[in-house]
Amino acid sequence: MIESIHQDHKNIMGLLQVLSNKVNLLKEDKKIDYKVIKAIIMYLKKYADKYHHPMEDLIYAYYLKYRVVSDQVANRLSDEHQQLKVITRELDDMVDMVLLDAIVPKELFIEKLELFVTRQQQHLDYEEKKVLPAIKKSLTPDDWESLRQQWKHHEYVDPLFGDKISEEFKSLAKLLNQA
Ligand SMILES: [Fe+2]
Numbered sequence: 001m002i003e004s005i006h007q008d009h010k011n012i013m014g015l016l017q018v019l020s021n022k023v024n025l026l027k028e029d030k031k032i033d034y035k036v037i038k039a040i041i042m043y044l045k046k047y048a049d050k051y052h053h054p055m056e057d058l059i060y061a062y063y064l065k066y067r068v069v070s071d072q073v074a075n076r077l078s079d080e081h082q083q084l085k086v087i088t089r090e091l092d093d094m095v096d097m098v099l100l101d102a103i104v105p106k107e108l109f110i111e112k113l114e115l116f117v118t119r120q121q122q123h124l125d126y127e128e129k130k131v132l133p134a135i136k137k138s139l140t141p142d143d144w145e146s147l148r149q150q151w152k153h154h155e156y157v158d159p160l161f162g163d164k165i166s167e168e169f170k171s172l173a174k175l176l177n178q179a
């Protein structure tokens with residue numbers, strides 16, 4: 001499980017890099033393909049918010065119950081998952097407006113996208129540097145076995161980075177391979 005979380009983080013980092021490049025292009029007044037942003041958001045909504053974060057939440061909850069960790073860490077993680085969900089939805093709405101040709105001030109869009117990338121990166125960073133190392137150190141093989149049994153989505157495959165890319169993400173996958 002922890003490997004799959006690390007792998008997800010690497011994948012998500014790559015996607016955030018793509019978004020961050022879009023921010024730079026927009027700042028230079030260059031044209032960008034908003035459909036790419038839309039596809040990345042769809043992936044984060046369908047995969048990160050639905051499977052990645054719940055898997056982390058399960059592990060974190062277990063960790064908090066059986067090991068000593070400050071409430072501050074616990075609250076921060078669950079708050080951030082909630083916040084990320086909200087800002088993902090807000091950005092998604094804004095991209096939809098752009099795709100529908102509604103007027104969205106460019107500065108506002110840049111601000112939103114940049115904030116989104118920063119927040120996501122900070123969250124990944126916190127997990128990778130602080131939370132996961134602590135969990136790795138203290139959970140035993142039995143703990144992991146018990147967690148595996150509690151996880152209910154074993155059948156789920158990553159629609160973008162998994163073995164079988166879903167139709168919806170084929171063009172995004174192609175673009176990522178070119179980069
Ligand atoms: Fe997380």
Ligand SMILES: [Fe+2]
Nearest residue numbers: 009056124127
């Ligand atoms: Fe994560």
